[in-house]
Amino acid sequence: MLLVGKATVVLTVLVIFASTPILSYAQQSKQSRQEPTPHKVSAPQPFNLTLGKSTTVEAKSVWIRESAEVTGEGYGDAKPSYSDNDPDGVANLRIVLLDVQGLPLERLETARFGFFDNVLYLVRYQFQSGADFDKLLLQVSSKYGPPQRGDYFSTDIFNWRFESVVLSLEKAFIGQHTMTFIHEPTLRGAKASNAEVYASHVMAKAQEQKGF
Secondary structure (H helix, E strand, O other): OOOEOOEEEEOOHHHEOOOEOHHHHHHHHOOOOOOOOOOOOOOOOHHHOOOOOOOHHHHHHHHHHOOOEEEEEEEEEOOOOOOOOOOOOOEEEEEEEEEEEOOOOOOEEEEEEEEEOOEEEEEEEEEOOOOOHHHHHHHHHHHHOOOEEEEEOOEEEEEEEOOOEEEEEEEEOOOOOEEEEEEHHHHHHHHHHHHHHHHHHHHHHHHHOOOO
């Protein structure tokens, strides 16, 4: 289900910005044929937030300071799927997703922040149509060094790996360019939690079945 206003809803992770599941970001970072060598520089801290450490309260104080606005809020779906926007509607209450607009980043349309147990593990930027991808790539490369590159279907993906954070910049030939920050240890915890939540859901549903 999509985010609606500021109401908290059961949110399937698949429909992040209408296309990509949140929990696929780490998979995207691993799609390259070779794992990138961790960069020597410090991991990115988007808007001075620390992935794997910053809390929802800290993030909201940053958004207020930057005159940004939370435009949607929801829970992660315990089983995101590419083939179904809402496989079972099973909310994982330990995952909270917030959409934010108005952050001061050139050609940024909207940003999504993901928290697991109140710890930031995901930041995803979606840029406006027509944003200059080459300029974005040059800026990120100037700050963090050369990326690893992989071509996948209709998308170019450029990855920067740090000790526990992966930064991915994706060029979309159809759609909008995106930039994603993932804290891998926290993501692993979120994925394990999703598996537990969904297993409990399946077990409860099984007891209701009359045909077997």
